Amino acid sequence: MDFRFGTVGSIYKNHFRPDRPAVYFKETTYTYQELDDKVRAFANYLKAKGVAKGDKVILDAGNCPEFLFLYCGVGRNAAVVVPVNPMLTLPELTYIAGDSDAAWMIVQEGVMAKHGYTEEGLSEALGVRVLVLGEAMLAEAEAAPRDDFDLIESPDEISTFLYTSGTTGQPKAAMLSHHNLVVNAWQDSVMLQMYDDDVFLCVLPMFHVFAFTTSILIPLFRGASTDIVEAFQPKTVISELLAKKVNVFLGVPAMYMVLIEAGKNNIKFPDLRIAVSGGSALPVEIYRQTKELVGLPVIEGYGLTEASPACTFNPTFGVQKAGSIGVHIPEITVIVGGENDEELPVGEVGELLVRGENVMKGYYNRPEETAEALRGGWLHTGDLAKMDEDGYFFIVDRKKDIVVVAGLNVYPREVEEALYGHPQIKDAAVIGKPDALRGEALVAYVVPKEGEAPDTKEIIAWLKERLAAYKIPRRVELREELPRNSSGKILKRLLKEEA
Numbered sequence: 001m002d003f004r005f006g007t008v009g010s011i012y013k014n015h016f017r018p019d020r021p022a023v024y025f026k027e028t029t030y031t032y033q034e035l036d037d038k039v040r041a042f043a044n045y046l047k048a049k050g051v052a053k054g055d056k057v058i059l060d061a062g063n064c065p066e067f068l069f070l071y072c073g074v075g076r077n078a079a080v081v082v083p084v085n086p087m088l089t090l091p092e093l094t095y096i097a098g099d100s101d102a103a104w105m106i107v108q109e110g111v112m113a114k115h116g117y118t119e120e121g122l123s124e125a126l127g128v129r130v131l132v133l134g135e136a137m138l139a140e141a142e143a144a145p146r147d148d149f150d151l152i153e154s155p156d157e158i159s160t161f162l163y164t165s166g167t168t169g170q171p172k173a174a175m176l177s178h179h180n181l182v183v184n185a186w187q188d189s190v191m192l193q194m195y196d197d198d199v200f201l202c203v204l205p206m207f208h209v210f211a212f213t214t215s216i217l218i219p220l221f222r223g224a225s226t227d228i229v230e231a232f233q234p235k236t237v238i239s240e241l242l243a244k245k246v247n248v249f250l251g252v253p254a255m256y257m258v259l260i261e262a263g264k265n266n267i268k269f270p271d272l273r274i275a276v277s278g279g280s281a282l283p284v285e286i287y288r289q290t291k292e293l294v295g296l297p298v299i300e301g302y303g304l305t306e307a308s309p310a311c312t313f314n315p316t317f318g319v320q321k322a323g324s325i326g327v328h329i330p331e332i333t334v335i336v337g338g339e340n341d342e343e344l345p346v347g348e349v350g351e352l353l354v355r356g357e358n359v360m361k362g363y364y365n366r367p368e369e370t371a372e373a374l375r376g377g378w379l380h381t382g383d384l385a386k387m388d389e390d391g392y393f394f395i396v397d398r399k400k401d402i403v404v405v406a407g408l409n410v411y412p413r414e415v416e417e418a419l420y421g422h423p424q425i426k427d428a429a430v431i432g433k434p435d436a437l438r439g440e441a442l443v444a445y446v447v448p449k450e451g452e453a454p455d456t457k458e459i460i461a462w463l464k465e466r467l468a469a470y471k472i473p474r475r476v477e478l479r480e481e482l483p484r485n486s487s488g489k490i491l492k493r494l495l496k497e498e499a
Contacts, residue, residue, distance in 0.1 A: 003155055005179075005182040005183060005185075005186055005221065006178075006182060007075055007076075007150055007152045007155065007159070007178040007182065008071070008072065008075040008159045008160070008178050008181055008182060008217070009039065009043070009071075009072040009073070009074075009075030009076040009150055009152070010072075010076075010150055011182050011185065011217055011220050011221050012032060012035060012036070012039075012220040012221070012223075013036075014221055014222075014223070015196055015221070015222060015223030016032055016036075016223065017032055017223055018031060018032055018033035018036075019031055019032070019033065020032050020196075020223060020225070021225045022034070022035040022219075022220070022225060022226070023035060023065050023068065023225070023226055023227075023228060024199075024225065024226070024227040024228065024244055025064065025065050025227075025228045028065075030065060032223070035068075035069075037146060038065070038069045038141075039068075039069055039072040039073060039076070040076075040146045040147065040148055041069075041141045041142065041144045041145075041146060042066075042069040042070055042072070042073035042141050042144075043072070043073035043076035043077060043147075043149065044144040044145050044146065044147055045073070045137070045140055045141040045144040046070075046073050046074060046077055046079075047077055047149075048144065049129075049131065050129075051074065051077050051079050051103075051104060052077070052079065053077065053078040053079065053151055054078065054079065054080065055077075055079040055080065055103045055104060056079070056080045056082055056100045056101055056102040056103055056104070056161065057074045057079050057080065057081050057082060057102065057103070057104040057105070057106060058082045058083075058084055058093070058096065058097060058100070058102050058104065058105040058106065058107075058126075058128065059071065059074070059081050059082065059083045059084065059106050059207070060084050060086055060088070060093070060105060060106065060107040060108065060111055061086060061106065061107070061108035061111060061133055061206075061207075062086050062108060062110070062111065062205075062206075062230060062231070063202065063203075063205065063206050063228050063229060063230045063231065064108075064228065064230065065228060066133055066138070067206050067207075068206070068216060068228075069141075070106055070133070071083070071212075075150075075152070075159055075178065076149060076150050076151065076152075077151055078150075078151035078152050078153075078157060079104075080158050080159065080160065080161055081159065081160050081161075082096065082100050082102060082160070082161045082163075082173070083160070083162065083206070083207035083208075083212070084096060084163070084207060085205070085207055085208075085408070085468055085470075086108065086111045086114075086207070087468040087469050087470065088468050089115070089465070089466060089467065089468060090115070090117070090122075090125060091466060092467070092468065093105075093122075093125075093126060094125060094126055095170060095171075096163060096171075097126040097127060097128055098126075098127070099170070099172070099173065099364070099365075100161050100173055100364065102126070102128050103128060103129065104128055104129050104130075104131065105122065105123075105126060105128045105129070105130050105131070106130075106131045106132075106133055107122065107130060107131075107132060107133065108132075108133045108134075109132050109133060109134035109135075112132065119132055152178060155177065155178045155179035155182070156177050156178075156179055156361075157177060157178060158175045158176070158177055158361065159176055159177055159178040159180070159181055160175075160176045160181065161173035161174070161175060161176075161364060162174045162176060162209050162305045164304075164305040164306065164409060170414065171411065171414070172363045172364065172366055172369065173363060173364040174305045174306045174360045174362075174363060175360055175361045175362055175363065175364050176209075176308055176360050176361070177360075177361055179357060180308045180357070180358050180359070180360060180361070181212075181213060181217060181308050182217070182221070183308075183331075183357045183358055184213055184217075184307070184308035184309070184310055184358040185213055185217035185218050185220075185221045186221060187310065187329040187330050187331060187332070187356075187358060188213065188214060188218055188310050188313070188329060189218045189221055189222050190329075190330050191310075191313050191315075191316075191329040191330060192218075192274065192276065192299065192313060192316050193316045193317065194218055194219070194222050194224065194248065195222065195224065196222050196223040196224050197224065198219065198222065198224040198225070198247055198248050199224065199225045199226070199227060199244055199245055199246045199247055199248065199271075200214075200215050200218070200219045200224065200225065200226040200227065200246070200248040200250065201215070201226075201227050201229065201237070201240060201241065201244075201246045201248065201249050201250070202215035202216060202226050202227065202228045202229065202250075203215075203229040203231075203232050203237055203240075203251065203255070204250060204251060204252070204279075204407070206228075208279075208407070208408070209303075209305050209308065209309045210250075210278045210279055210303065210309055210407065211250075213308060213309060213310065214250050214276065214278070214310070215250050219248075224248075227240055227244045227246055232251075232255060234258045234261075237255075237258055238258070238262055238267065241269050241271075241272060242269065245271040246269075246271060246272065247271045247272055247273045247274070248272075248273070248274050248275075248276070249272060249274070249275045249276070250275075250276045250277075250278070251275070251276075251277060252277065252278065252279035252280060252406055252407035252439065253277055253279070253280060253281070253282045253283060253286055253439055254406055254407075254437045254438055254439065256275070256277065256282075256286050256290050256298060257286070257437065259275070259290060259293075259294045259296070260286070260289045260290055260293050260294065262294070263289075263290075263293030263294040263295075264293060269294065269296075272294075272296060274296075274299060274316055275290065275296050275297075275298045275299065276298070276299045276300075276301065276313070277298045277299065277300045277301070278300075278301055278302075278303060278309075278310075278407070279404065279406070279407025279408070279439070280404040280406075280407055280439035280440065281300075281395060281439065282298060282300045283436075284322045284323050286298070287300070287322045287323075288322065297320050299313055299314050299315075299316060299320065299326075300313075300314055300320075300324070300325060300326065301313035301314065301325060301326055302325035302326070302352075302383075302393070302395065304381055304383075305360075305409075306359065306360045306373065306379055306381075307354055307356075307358050307359055307360070307379060307381075308358040308359075308360070310329055310358070311328065311329060311332065311334055311352075311354050311356075311358075311381075312325045312326045312327060312328050312329060312334060312393055313325075313326045313327070313329060314326035314327075314392075315327065319390070321388075321392050323394060324388075324392045324393065324394050325385075325392075325393050325394065325395055326392060326393065327391050327392055327393070328391075328393075331356060331357065332354060332355065332356025332357070332358060333354070333355045333356060334352065334353070334354050334355075334393065335352075335353050335387075336348065336349070336350040336351070336352060336353075336385050336386060336387050336393070337350050337351050337352075337353040337378065337380075338350050341353060341375075341376050341378055346386075346387055346388060346389050347386055347387075347388070348386060349384055349385070349386045349396050350384065350385070350386075351380060351381065351382070351383070351384060351385070352381045352383045352384070352385040352393065352395070353378040353379065353380060353381065354378065354379040354381060355377060355378055355379065359374070359379045360379075362374065382402075383395055383397075384396045384397045401413075401492070403430075403431070403432030403440050403442055404432070404439050404440050405432075405435075405438050405439065405440055405441065405442065405470050405471075406437075406438040406439060406470060407439070408470050410432075410442060410470065410471050412429075412430035412431065412432070412442070414467075414471065415430045415442065415444065415463070415467065415471055415473065416428045416429065416430050416444075418463055418466050418467055419444060419446060419459070419463070421466075422446075422454070422459060422462055423449075424448055424449055424452040424453075424454040425446050425447070425448060425449065425452075425454065425459070426446075426447045426448060426449040426450075427446065427447035427481075427482055428444060428445065428446045428447070429444070429445045429482050429490045429492060429495060430442055430443070430444045430445075430473060431443055431445075431492050431495050431496050431499060432496075433496070433499040435474075441473075441474040441475075442471070442472070442473040442474060443473055443474065443475050443476075443477070443495075443499050444459075444473040444475070444476045444477070445476075445477050445479050445482060445495060446459065446476060446477070446478060446479065447478075447479050447480065447481060447482060448478060454478070456475075456476040456477070456478065459476050460472060460473065460476060482495075483495065
């Protein structure tokens with residue numbers, strides 16, 4: 001390994017042109033020189049606060065330029081950034097803080113206020129030092145020195161912990177190195193044919209690996225520009241696409257409904273040249289309508305947190321197959337594997353296996369699960385796929401029991417555990433069902449305790465106090481019993497068929 005592409009904190013220096021716009025945010029534009037100034041300022045600010053090499057730093061903030069400055073600043077200090085969803089509740093944050101051995105937490109003032117936290121309360125509950133991203137921090141960072149340092153000694157050092165749901169138990173931290181993330185940005189930029197005059201729209205949540213790699217790291221690597229939008233609001237997205245002359249749009253399938261509706265209303269996006277879909281499977285109908293009504297083919301790909309994340313894409317200029325996740329990106333190997341990880345012939349269904357420099361180092365403090373996921377030198381994705389004669393891959397089903405809601409992974413076990421904590425619930429099963437807007441939606445089936453008659457709306461309200469909003473079932477159904485096999489295992493397959 002070498003530093004051929006730099007580190008996460010210095011990736012933008014690959015094609016550094018000081019006066020070129022790097023980041024747009026609302027009415028503010030940051031040139032690459034201003035971006036570099038901000039990154040150095042925040043890096044020095046964190047160093048002065050005591051952030052040290054190897055420290056785990058939770059970053060709890062919405063989409064904003066400071067998210068980027070802090071992410072890079074943590075990296076410059078050779079610490080490990082732990083991005084989290086700003087919707088997480090205190091119990092969820094407590095789990096992550098303990099599991100990651102976090103020493104620090106940077107929390108956006110608005111996020112802290114929304115949840116009713118206090119700085120002291122968070123610090124005490126999580127056992128970490130809390131830094132609040134607000135006016136005081138901005139003033140201190142502005143006054144910090146601009147020393148240019150990067151304490152990373154090897155690109156294989158861990159840059160980021162990203163929490164992902166596995167096949168069992170609680171979410172675990174995938175350990176991604178600087179090289180994992182930076183090389184994937186290079187791979188994606190080559191595969192998708194991105195250029196230095198491109199303008200990307202970053203409306204996906206920046207804590208998510210799909211957003212950060214494709215909407216932030218790719219443009220920074222190429223010396224291009226990214227337009228950061230706080231949240232997905234249809235009017236805002238349309239306005240930004242037109243006003244900032246965005247030509248690269250990256251989103252989850254549900255977002256493309258906005259472009260389709262705009263096309264129906266004869267709204268054109270003359271600058272838009274490429275659209276990329278990820279997070280969950282792109283319905284063929286959405287692909288077709290986007291192509292017909294917007295005049296834009298959507299490039300569908302495939303990735304997972306453990307691969308930083310991208311593994312495959314349909315070609316930007318070439319054959320794009322609806323329903324396919326495309327072909328493998330440069331310098332990685334993707335196969336459909338059999339029971340012994342042998343490569344299966346064309347058309348046969350097996351597990352999608354990945355090998356390459358973008359694959360994680362493992363799961364933090366989970367040697368057994370790491371060994372299982374990376375056995376034989378392959379990343380075992382847990383997804384069942386097949387390959388056609390042209391080398392295009394098609395996902396057939398999930399081997400893992402993960403539900404993808406609007407591009408965010410939800411592990412049903414976590415929701416079920418919360419349901420089991422309800423005083424009136426005896427048994428519970430959570431599944432995902434197809435949803436036109438979100439890709440999938442959660443449905444919970446619960447069996448009340450004897451003599452109890454819980455109200456389903458009250459159950460949902462109860463869950464909202466314990467889980468992030470995207471983990472809340474859209475529907476809760478009461479049952480006298482759940483279908484089980486002879487060994488007592490709940491037959492979710494039957495529930496899915498019914499749903």
